[in-house]
Amino acid sequence: MSFIGQNIKRIRAVRNLSQAKFAELFNLARPSVGAYEEGRSEPKIQTVIDIAHYFGLSIDVLLTKELTVKELYSFNLVNQKLDALHQGVPVQKVTSSVSLVAQSQQLDYLVNYQKRDYLEGLPKCELPYISKHRLRLFEMIGDHMVVDQQGIHHGDYLLCEKFDNNSELKPTVGEVLLAVTKDLIVVGRIESEESLVLIPDNTNFKPITIVDDRLLELWHVKSKLSQKLNSPQKMEVKVHSVEEQLKSLMQRMENIEKNNQ
Numbered sequence: 001m002s003f004i005g006q007n008i009k010r011i012r013a014v015r016n017l018s019q020a021k022f023a024e025l026f027n028l029a030r031p032s033v034g035a036y037e038e039g040r041s042e043p044k045i046q047t048v049i050d051i052a053h054y055f056g057l058s059i060d061v062l063l064t065k066e067l068t069v070k071e072l073y074s075f076n077l078v079n080q081k082l083d084a085l086h087q088g089v090p091v092q093k094v095t096s097s098v099s100l101v102a103q104s105q106q107l108d109y110l111v112n113y114q115k116r117d118y119l120e121g122l123p124k125c126e127l128p129y130i131s132k133h134r135l136r137l138f139e140m141i142g143d144h145m146v147v148d149q150q151g152i153h154h155g156d157y158l159l160c161e162k163f164d165n166n167s168e169l170k171p172t173v174g175e176v177l178l179a180v181t182k183d184l185i186v187v188g189r190i191e192s193e194e195s196l197v198l199i200p201d202n203t204n205f206k207p208i209t210i211v212d213d214r215l216l217e218l219w220h221v222k223s224k225l226s227q228k229l230n231s232p233q234k235m236e237v238k239v240h241s242v243e244e245q246l247k248s249l250m251q252r253m254e255n256i257e258k259n260n261q
Helices: 004-015 019-025 030-038 046-057 058-063 067-088 103-112 116-122 235-260
Strands: 096-101 124-127 133-138 146-148 150-151 157-162 176-180 185-190 198-200 215-225
Touching: 004 019, 004 030, 004 046, 004 058, 004 067, 019 030, 046 058, 067 096, 096 103, 103 116, 103 133, 103 176, 103 185, 124 133
Parallel strands: 096 133
Antiparallel strands: 096 124, 133 157, 146 150, 157 215, 176 185, 176 215, 185 198
């Protein structure tokens, strides 16, 4: 004997649902609910599954056990607590609205970097990053910070914190900096705390010395947003490359010695 009809009736009582409302929840005809409760018919198995899932009950319990009002109230309280846990406690949004200086806007930025109207008109990006220092996004120009396909690529977006005169934030040797000068925007690693010389990671490019009277702003590159997901070069490949270069060098030295004999 199935207890589904009696349990439906008690569920309705605990949840304060009319037969019509219960029928609407499960896409049933209202007379069908009455027939279930009176034992004149039983719902299809899919309907039983839907009822069990909706009210957080075991299908086995729903069919084989006559549930008491007390038990159903207990299920109801547990489900309410679970719902509260699933919804979670509202979390304060921890993001910053950061202005973006795209490649096409960088010349304009050199002229208007102090104008509030211009800065407010720049595109904004909402980023999950909070800082007590001023933040800005700059789009990278050039591949002078790329080595073995790794590093900062042309078109990457650099999230930067501003160095201010009255700030405790100071450049540290080895950090990647972005310098806004009167002529262009430059990215590189700082070589010394004594002078502002930015070194490219790619040794095919020359270091750039920033003269004080040409410097407009100095930013610390904190992170990057990139679409370049190149796999790192395997160590075996690098070692093999060095070995080949050494072999070539030794062969050339042997040839030179033979020619000198």
